[in-house]
Amino acid sequence: MNREVMAVTGYDRKTISGVTQRYVRDLAAELLQTVVENREAHERWVRDYRTFRPFITRTTSGPVLFRRFVRLVIEQLHRENTLMTVNAVEAITGGRRRILNEELVLWEQETGHQVARTVAWKSLDTYGTTVLVGENHALNQRNESITAELDRRRRLGTPFKLADISRCLGYSVATVSGYSRHYVAALADELLSTPVDSREAYEGWRRDFNTFRYSLPNTRRSREVLTRLTRLTIEHLHREGHTVAYSEVLRISEHNDRHIKQEIRRWEEETGHQARPLRVWKEITLEMVLDRVTPALHHLPLTFLESPTMGRPFNESQRRMIHSISQPKLRDVAFFVMTFADGNRRNDITFFASMSRYLKRLELADIDELDPEAFYQRYHDGEVLPEEGTPKRGRFLQTYFRLLRKQEDYLLKLTPEQRRAVAPWKLIALKDDHFWHRSTIHREVRAEQRMRRKAATAVVHDRFYLLRDIAERRCIQVERLYTAFRDAIAHHERKGEALPISFSITDETVSASGRTRPTQQHFRLWDAATLRSVHEPVAEDFYYHQDQRQRMRAAVCDQAGYFLSYEGGHARDDADAVEPYWFIELLQANVLRSQVVDPDFLTRNGYSRSSFQLPPQSTWGASTNNWLERISRDIGMLFIPLDALKLGALVGHAAIQIMTKTGARMNEFLQIRLSQEHLSRVLLAKGREAIAFRAIPKGRRAEEPYYIDERCMRALHAWWKFQREREQSLETIPATRNLRHKLRPAPYLWQHAGRHFSHKDINATMSIMLHGISLQTPDGEAVRVTSHLLRHGFATEMRALNTPVDVIALLMKQRDIRVTEYYSQPTPARLVELQRKIFESRVDLSRTHIRSPAQIRRQVEAAQEQVGALIPVIGGRCTVASQCPIKFACIGCAGNAPDWRKRDQVIIYRQACAQMAEMAEAQNLPAEERKAKEAMASCNDVLAEMELLERADQAAADPVILTIGRKEG
Numbered sequence: 008m009n010r011e012v013m014a015v016t017g018y019d020r021k022t023i024s025g026v027t028q029r030y031v032r033d034l035a036a037e038l039l040q041t042v043v044e045n046r047e048a049h050e051r052w053v054r055d056y057r058t059f060r061p062f063i064t065r066t067t068s069g070p071v072l073f074r075r076f077v078r079l080v081i082e083q084l085h086r087e088n089t090l091m092t093v094n095a096v097e098a099i100t101g102g103r104r105r106i107l108n109e110e111l112v113l114w115e116q117e118t119g120h121q122v123a124r125t126v127a128w129k130s131l132d133t134y135g136t137t138v139l140v141g142e143n144h145a146l147n148q149r150n151e152s153i154t155a156e157l158d159r160r161r162r163l164g165t166p167f168k169l170a171d172i173s174r175c176l177g178y179s180v181a182t183v184s185g186y187s188r189h190y191v192a193a194l195a196d197e198l199l200s201t202p203v204d205s206r207e208a209y210e211g212w213r214r215d216f217n218t219f220r221y222s223l224p225n226t227r228r229s230r231e232v233l234t235r236l237t238r239l240t241i242e243h244l245h246r247e248g249h250t251v252a253y254s255e256v257l258r259i260s261e262h263n264d265r266h267i268k269q270e271i272r273r274w275e276e277e278t279g280h281q282a283r284p285l286r287v288w289k290e291i292t293l294e295m296v297l298d299r300v301t302p303a304l305h306h307l308p309l310t311f312l313e314s315p316t317m318g319r320p321f322n323e324s325q326r327r328m329i330h331s332i333s334q335p336k337l338r339d340v341a342f343f344v345m346t347f348a349d350g351n352r353r354n355d356i357t358f359f360a361s362m363s364r365y366l367k368r369l370e371l372a373d374i375d376e377l378d379p380e381a382f383y384q385r386y387h388d389g390e391v392l393p394e395e396g397t398p399k400r401g402r403f404l405q406t407y408f409r410l411l412r413k414q415e416d417y418l419l420k421l422t423p424e425q426r427r428a429v430a431p432w433k434l435i436a437l438k439d440d441h442f443w444h445r446s447t448i449h450r451e452v453r454a455e456q457r458m459r460r461k462a463a464t465a466v467v468h469d470r471f472y473l474l475r476d477i478a479e480r481r482c483i484q485v486e487r488l489y490t491a492f493r494d495a496i497a498h499h500e501r502k503g504e505a506l507p508i509s510f511s512i513t514d515e516t517v518s519a520s521g522r523t524r525p526t527q528q529h530f531r532l533w534d535a536a537t538l539r540s541v542h543e544p545v546a547e548d549f550y551y552h553q554d555q556r557q558r559m560r561a562a563v564c565d566q567a568g569y570f571l572s573y574e575g576g577h578a579r580d581d582a583d584a585v586e587p588y589w590f591i592e593l594l595q596a597n598v599l600r601s602q603v604v605d606p607d608f609l610t611r612n613g614y615s616r617s618s619f620q621l622p623p624q625s626t627w628g629a630s631t632n633n634w635l636e637r638i639s640r641d642i643g644m645l646f647i648p649l650d651a652l653k654l655g656a657l658v659g660h661a662a663i664q665i666m667t668k669t670g671a672r673m674n675e676f677l678q679i680r681l682s683q684e685h686l687s688r689v690l691l692a693k694g695r696e697a698i699a700f701r702a703i704p705k706g707r708r709a710e711e712p713y714y715i716d717e718r719c720m721r722a723l724h725a726w727w728k729f730q731r732e733r734e735q736s737l738e739t740i741p742a743t744r745n746l747r748h749k750l751r752p753a754p755y756l757w758q759h760a761g762r763h764f765s766h767k768d769i770n771a772t773m774s775i776m777l778h779g780i781s782l783q784t785p786d787g788e789a790v791r792v793t794s795h796l797l798r799h800g801f802a803t804e805m806r807a808l809n810t811p812v813d814v815i816a817l818l819m820k821q822r823d824i825r826v827t828e829y830y831s832q833p834t835p836a837r838l839v840e841l842q843r844k845i846f847e848s849r850v851d852l853s854r855t856h857i858r859s860p861a862q863i864r865r866q867v868e869a870a871q872e873q874v875g876a877l878i879p880v881i882g883g884r885c886t887v888a889s890q891c892p893i894k895f896a897c898i899g900c901a902g903n904a905p906d907w908r909k910r911d912q913v914i915i916y917r918q919a920c921a922q923m924a925e926m927a928e929a930q931n932l933p934a935e936e937r938k939a940k941e942a943m944a945s946c947n948d949v950l951a952e953m954e955l956l957e958r959a960d961q962a963a964a965d966p967v968i969l970t971i972g973r974k975e976g
Contacts, residue, residue: 008061021587025575031062038063038072049083064545065642067507073544076100077110085120103181103544152176153186161194164214168221180547191222195232198223209243236260237270241282251282291326299330300342304432308425309417310346319349319748328356332363337374343432347417348410358406365392379435383407384442401452408443411436462784464799467792468807470782471800474792475667478776479718481589482660484514486725488530489653492571495532506537509574516588524944528576528588530647534569542638550637570635572644589779590652591645593619597636598775599626599651611933612778613789619775622768624760626651650733652775657729658757658764659772661722666794669713670801670819671702673766673794674746678702679756681727681737689714703749704820711820723756735759770794781934802827882906882913882949898945907953907960917946 012023038056043049056063056076063069080099084091096107114120156176160167169187173180194215203212216223216236223232240260244251251274256267271282297305311318321329325345332338341359348355362374369391371377385391387404395403414434418426437443467474491512499508511529543551573594576587593599596608598619609615627635627648635646665676679686679700686700689712698720699712730737742750743763757764770793782790790796798819805815816827878885880897883905897903898916905913920942927936 021575025577027062028574031059032066034059035063035066035068035072039068039075043079043082046083046086049079052079065541065644067541070540070544073100074106074110077107078114081110081114104185106544149178149182150186153178153183154190157187157190161215161218164218166217166220187222188225191219192226192228194219195223195226195228198232199228199235203239203242206243206247209239212239234266234270237267238274241271241274245278245280251280253282291323291330293321293326296321296326296329296342299338301339301432303428304339304342307343307346307429309420312346318347321345322352324356325352328360332359334363334366334373337363337366339432340374340434343429344410344414344434348413354402354406355410358403358410361403368392379437380439383437384439387446387448397448398452398455401448405449405452407434410434459784459788460796460799462786462788463790463796464803466782466784466790467796467800468803470780471667471804474777474780475663477780478660478663478773480515481776482656482722484588485653485656487512487514488528488647489649491530492532492569492649495530496569499532506532506534507572508532514576524578524948526576526578529574531572531574532569533572538570538638542642545641546637571647571649573647590647590775593775593778594645594647599648599655614774614791618791619771620767621651621655621771622759622762622764625654653729654759655772655775657722657726658769659774659776661719661726662769662773662794663776663792663797664719664722665713665715666797667801668715668719670798670805671713672705672798673769675702675704675713675820676769676794677743677746677755677757677764678750679723680753681723681756682754685710686723706822707820708749727756730759766794779937781938783934881916882909882953898942898949903949905949905952905956907957910950910953913946913949913953917943917950920946 012018012027016023034055038052041048041052043052053076056072063072077096077100080096081091084095089095091111093104093107093111096111097104100107153172153176156172160172169180169183172178172183172187176183198212198216201208201212203209213236216232223229226232237256237260240256241251244255244259249255251271253267253271256271260267274280275282306312309317311320329338329341329345332341337359344359345355366372366374366377369377382391383404386395386400389395389397389400411434418429418433421429491510495508495510498504499506509529509531511527514526514528516524516526539551573587573591590599592608598608599621609618626632638644639646662676665671679702684701687698689697689699691697697714698716699714701710701712703710727737737754737756737758738761739752739754740758740761740763741747741752742755743765745766746763755763757769773792773794777792782792784790802815802819805818806812812824812827816822816824819827821827880903882898883903885897885903898913920939924936924939924943927933927939
């Protein structure tokens, strides 16, 4: 295996994989051409084949080589006059009997020899293969032992797999599968014919089915057995007096059959009974909530219960929360407060749900048994429920006091009679104002939250322009790969070249510091038939050759015609392997292929479970994904879901572009529509023009313009073009849940498969585009880039560009300028940068004495040292005559003009980075290790440039010496 070579040589897996692929291709060609005429040559051939068999099976010549292996074994057995049977060849090659039998027949036809037999007549085994009658005794013994084991398993009633019997009896899984096939087929016939008319008969039938549930799907009548299971479950539910519903049949039958609904309808037509359409998550309506609360609360004044214009109705989360509270009095209180407290729904829902849970843990029957004065003070001090953290306790208490203020405002609007009528369901206010005035928990929690947010903002602001640049470069990479993929398909269909087709593209890798390096990336184009031909020799026998599975594989092939596998890459300037694309690690963690992500990957990189939740139907289907995962596990190939990757690239790039240039909120970004009134060019003074999209900002009712540039417009057009190419029209759809209260259905740009994108969808695409960019606060806390952080970074950068605060407030559509001031507070790095001005020495402009020429020269040189384009940096001099865009990451910066006389500085810096990489690897810090290795690569590039500069300087000083040196070389 490659990891064994890694342990010996110390090279990384990608380097070894690339070398191994080239070596194995040459070896495969050699094995196909080698002449084998004696025992020694046969042993050498078999040794080489078995040594590299796991790698050979992945090549296109793998099936041909396996057949040659079988033919050489047959010839060697004949050469040694050994008794030759299918079993003898199978014991040596370990191959499938169908291929072995075909090769034996071909050998007989080509050579005229006959397979050695002990008697003159033949018999057929369970595979239909010709075997010797002399061998039938051993086969019968094997058959009897397997049958006895199957009978024992049936009596036990415990589900099992064929691998369990293989381990128990010592036979191979293929052998057990072949001899158990008739047994399971007979069981299927028995299950279809056995009458089931009682509870005991149904349980016995289910017991036999569950025992062989892993083998029955491989039988010819598996579809009929599953259909009868569904029908018997329906009849059992009706016979026992239970509700016949899809969810109940699904729960009891324990198999997700797409024909359950059809069978329920057929049962209704045949019997005349009626099933009830229940849902797994049934909808909670307002009527269901009203049935659980006191009737006096059904008509509350000045709420939506009195008139729809008085307030917002309950949403699904509020109704579900109220309906799920088990304490009657608390349920009534929650219902009463929710009718007027519509300012912060999520925290309100969390408050009452937590209160219900707290009452159970305190063993209190209801909220009227709770002493508010004692509970809230002890909860505040951590004496009650100490496992709750300070931030959670702070939010809980903050929500409680906010609801009290909302309640007081509501009660002031009522008449005295109305206040007395609703008094039993009020939240009880606290009397000890002195204690709560002295409390600092709210300020501490708020200060901690602001501190964390500003620390994260400082990190994003430090790389504000770099994030935008990296996202744009990566989007170009994905589009280049997508175009190459389409070109390869067109070339195959036009030229008829056999698959797989290997092709390469010239690309570049972008480091976290923005440094680029030209690379050559290698890929292969496959179709489903070619993938199957490569995978079939190494797959289990039953995987492709049962009727049901064969139909399933055929359906998979119809769903996705072409697949792209990644074969690695290398730098163009040398043959060394380079770091792969940034999305390769995401593919290895199963991020872009399905919604189930490797938890170790999330923990290692500081992501949450929802960090990569792409929109539904954007990835491969479940069947296709499972098939490709099986191939990847058996052969070691890595497939790229280009549609999902390009979707994430286009949406993530557009979001980063627009949010970093407008400071728009997520809700405002999602409102973009491709219509003349919502996206157009705006004429300005003096004949100038700008592009603007219109959206309703937070807290407003009218649309306002957000100005963007040509790059943003190209990003919007690229997404629209991609949707049109995939025949996805921009339909009129309802807005996402956060916008439905103020927006009507419209043809929104950010939609997929008839569904408006959510906040999680957009943040997931940004996480994909910025994966691998190490963003950490000084405390080591990982920072995930979100729309809100980009908004903070926009305000901070605009303030750093000396934009007035009131102008920033207009750009960000904020009514309270104090919020804008908080958003645009300078980061610690900016404060230090401003304070450094006082550290510098100032020139005395009074000129009370005559300066000497040497003093004037020193003054000019000192002034030059303060200009950005002349400041000495590591390995050269800075040529950027403005504010540093990459925060003085000079190694690898294009603005650093290297000086070969400063070579020692770069060498020392590279040694320090090497030590940092070793320390990061020892401490299991992948992000720090990646950053150190990128700095080392930048140092290598700078040293190469220095060598060229040194040669040029030497040529200018003494061209004769340089010419002689070239001749000697």
